[in-house]
Amino acid sequence: MPRRLALLVPVALAACARPAAAQRGLPDFADLAERVLPAVVSIQVTSREQSTLPPELRGTPYERYFRQQQRRGGQLVQGAGSGFIIEPAGIIVTNGHVVGNATRVTVTTHDGTEYAARVIGSDDLTDLALLRITPRGQLAAVSLGVSDNMRVGQWVMAAGNPFGLGGSVTSGIISARGRDIGAGPFDDFIQTDAPINPGNSGGPLFNMAGEVIGINTAIYSPSGASAGIGFAVPSDLARPVVEALLRGGRVDRGWLGVSVSDADEQGRRQRGALVMGVERGSPAARAGLRQGDLVVAMNGERVETSRALVRNVAGLPPGETVRLTLIRGGRNQEIAVQIGRRPNDSQG
Known part of the structure; x- marks a missing residue:
């Protein structure tokens, strides 16, 4: 208990110093918080x-109970x-x-x-x-803003339910944009230093106009609490997903049926997505793609990395036909592929 009280003292002192900080031109978030x-x-x-059954329980009377x-x-x-x-x-x-x-x-x-x-x-x-949910009347709502308009260094406010403490807000700035944290092919996170903690997941990241420009999703945290590095899904990426879920409860994504890696990681001088394997019966197999093909463009647009290929294909509606430019045996050629529907566990 004494240790916890000691930790609260610097917080109280910082709060007392805020009016002076506000006089130096720092923003006041009170009106924004009250509105959103x-x-x-x-x-x-x-x-x-x-x-899963613990190995030490196998063959014991507890296995049946488990x-x-x-x-x-x-x-x-x-x-x-x-x-x-x-x-x-x-x-x-x-x-x-x-x-x-x-x-x-x-x-x-x-x-x-x-x-x-x-x-x-x-x-x-x-x-x-x-x-x-089915409310008793109309609820207060907020709208998605344009995340692409946000710049590094701009003020933002996070809101949510950290550690179960509902109705909490924190403030900070946008630290970086376009972060890839290895979560998937659509990684394009907004990084912020607004404190985000367990329980904040799914909450909004607001700009100063009260628009949601990000959905708080992950933190970098050696301790399990905020270390000043949080990540939010940009609203521009979220908008079409929200619209698709509203229309039909699912997002249908494109699929080729290949496993790919970056060409430069395999010792190739030419950049692109190197096909490492083709799934039997997949759209790629039906179109004639082979292991060892190097995909360098899709519909005339350069493909620099395997992640770019997977992301571009996943963003297409199933049934659309695309033109892949690839290098096979040292020669360029084009192949038309009709995109399939992506299974949940597929790579590309």
Whole structure:
């Protein structure tokens, strides 16, 4: 207990110093927070965790008991996250990993009202999900802004449910744009130093106009708490995903059916996506792509990396035909491929 009180002292001193800082031209977030917080929600999730049998239980009397528990659905696990209302009728945006395989989702609005929520759909590649609640009336809502207009160094405010403490806001700046943190082919994160902690996932990152320019998704944290490096999905990437989930509850993405790597990593001088394998019966196989082909362009646009190829293909609607330019046996040639629908676990 004394240690915790000691940690609170610097925070209190910093708060006392803020009026002087405001006089030096630093922004005041009070009006912004008052305007947007009614549209920010806390999300409580109940899910069942499936576990593997520990090796030490094999062949013991406990093995039977363990397997019986698993058949009954596993252990109940509680989780928490954040979200924001995008339509007054009760449509909420959050992270896909917040709701996961939830058996029950409860949304608590800023005024403390609880609603049972239904998952409309989610998209694994962008880690976004859409929820629906049935409110008693019209709810406060916020809109997606244009993340591409944001510049490094601009002020932002994060809002959400850190550590279960709903209705919290933090402020900071945009530290970087276009971050690739290895989460997937659509990595294009906004990096911010606004403190983001466990429970903030799925919450909004606002610009000073009160528009959502990012969805807080991940943190870099050796300690498990904020280290001043947080990552948000840009609103420009989220917008078409939200629209697709609203239309049909899913995002249909394009698929070639190849495994690829960067050409320069394989000792090639020419940049591009090197085909390492082709799945049997896939669109790529039907079009005649082969292992060893080097894809250097799609519809005339240069392809510099394997990630670029996977991302470009995933962004296409299934059924569309594209023209791939590739190098095979030292010679350039073009192949037309009709894009398929991407399975959940495919690379490209």
